[in-house]
Amino acid sequence: MxxxxxxxxxxxxxxxxxxxxxxxxxxxxxxxxxxxxxxKNGPGKTTILEIIDGLLMNYGGQVDLHGNNVSALIDSPVFFSEFTERDNI
Ligand SMILES: Nc1ncnc2c1ncn2[C@@H]1O[C@H](COP(=O)(O)OP(=O)(O)O)[C@@H](O)[C@H]1O
Ligand SMILES: [Mg+2]
Known part of the structure; x- marks a missing residue:
């Protein structure tokens, strides 16, 4: 495999x-x-994650998700700061 x-x-x-x-x-x-x-601040990190999560639709290019097991953790709407990144996901 x-x-x-x-x-x-x-x-x-x-x-x-x-x-x-x-x-x-x-x-x-x-x-x-x-x-x-x-x-650093501003180059588009959050934008990438919002596109992966389907929160932003109007973009160019292609985003192919295979299966339902891809999670993108972004600063909003929810991030529990007392948990680790893995626990948040
Ligand atoms: N809804 C929006 N309208 C206009 N400009 C935006 C919007 N969201 C983000 N931007 C701009 O796009 C750029 C990338 O933003 P963002 O993805 O939040 O960057 P990062 O997460 O890397 O700090 C920044 O310059 C930001 O000001
Ligand atoms: Mg950001």
């Missing part, structure tokens, strides 16, 4: 008005993987 891809993001584009935030993002997540997206 090979590596199973559960999330494939291809050429993702997102703008808010005239502000381009995501410009051709590619990303794969394999079964069993847990990743965090880190960076």
């Amino acid at each position: 090979g590596i199973e891809c559960v999330l494939k993001i291809t050429n993702l584009f997102k703008s808010y008005g005239r502000k381009d935030v995501l410009c051709g993002l590619n990303m794969n997540l394999n079964k069993g993987e847990c990743i965090g997206i880190v960076g």
Whole structure:
């Protein structure tokens, strides 16, 4: 059995008005993987997670979810700060 891809993001584009935030993002997540997206304020981390969770619909590119077992933990609507990231998921 090979590596199973559960999330494939291809050429993702997102703008808010005239502000381009995501410009051709590619990303794969394999079964069993847990990743965090880190960076300074403003480059689009929350936007990526909102798209994965289906909270933002108007974007360009492709987001393929295989199965129902991909969770993206974002700063809202719910994050329990007293729990670990894994417990929050
Ligand atoms: N609803 C929105 N309307 C306009 N601009 C937004 C909106 N949401 C986010 N942005 C802008 O898009 C950029 C990326 O935001 P965000 O995804 O929250 O970044 P991060 O989570 O990496 O700090 C920021 O410049 C932010 O100001
Ligand atoms: Mg954020």
